[in-house]
Amino acid sequence: METELTLAIIKPDAVKAHHAGEILSMYEKHPQFKIRGIKLMHMDRKTAEGFYEIHRERPFFEELVSFMMSGPCIVMAIEGKHAVSAHRDFIGATNPQHAQEGTVRKRFGTSIGNNAVHGSDSPENGVKEVNYFFDISELVDINWAHTWA
Numbered sequence: 001m002e003t004e005l006t007l008a009i010i011k012p013d014a015v016k017a018h019h020a021g022e023i024l025s026m027y028e029k030h031p032q033f034k035i036r037g038i039k040l041m042h043m044d045r046k047t048a049e050g051f052y053e054i055h056r057e058r059p060f061f062e063e064l065v066s067f068m069m070s071g072p073c074i075v076m077a078i079e080g081k082h083a084v085s086a087h088r089d090f091i092g093a094t095n096p097q098h099a100q101e102g103t104v105r106k107r108f109g110t111s112i113g114n115n116a117v118h119g120s121d122s123p124e125n126g127v128k129e130v131n132y133f134f135d136i137s138e139l140v141d142i143n144w145a146h147t148w149a
Contacts, residue, residue, distance in 0.1 A: 003143045004083040005036070007129035008091075009118035012071035019108045019116065020074055026104060027076065032086045037077035037130070037139045043068050051132055060113075067113060077130045077139055084126050087119045 008027065010020050027033055043051075048068040055061050080086060092103025096115055099106035109115035120126035136142075 002081050003079060004081075004123045004126055005130045005142075006078050006080075006083045006087045006120040006123075006126040007118070007133065008076040008078050008087065010074040010076075011114070011116055011118060012067065012073050013110065013114040014108050014116040015073055016071050017108070023104055023108060023117065024074070026090075027078070030080075030086075030090060032080040033083065033090075034079045034141070035076055036079045036142050037134045038074065039133070039138075040072055040074050041133075042072045045069060051129070063113070075133045077134050077142075079143060084120055084123050088121070091117045091119045 010023050014020060014023060027035060041047075045065065048065040049056070052061065052064055052068070055064060078087060090103060092099030092105035092109075094105070094115055095112045096105045096109030099109065104117050105115045108117075120129050130139075
């Protein structure tokens with residue numbers, strides 16, 4: 001499928017540093033991305049643990065959950081042609097020091113942990129992660145060819 005969904009999160013570090021507007025502007029100006037859903041939220045423990053369940057057995061799980069609960073974040077459902085890979089290129093490497101110039105993480109990330117944004121790692125996870133934060137009724141002008149599990 002060429003048209004995909006991916007989840008983007010502007011993480012608490014970037015919101016706290018007042019970079020959310022600049023980051024949102026980068027998304028709006030990207031020629032491949034259409035923001036289909038957006039919300040400002042402050043994750044509680046249940047939401048953060050559920051979202052990062054895949055990492056529960058990793059030593060950084062509690063630190064990650066605590067970080068995501070530390071302040072407001074902005075979650076977005078992004079649709080576009082090859083949205084997952086295009087988004088991963090757009091945000092850059094997990095470690096901002098290794099990210100390409102012009103990427104979100106290079107501009108706004110300060111460390112591996114505080115890297116400003118999240119992006120889905122596969123088309124399957126893109127749909128799963130969007131469904132975690134959004135009900136289908138909250139998404140606008142969505143390409144209905146997506147599978148909603």
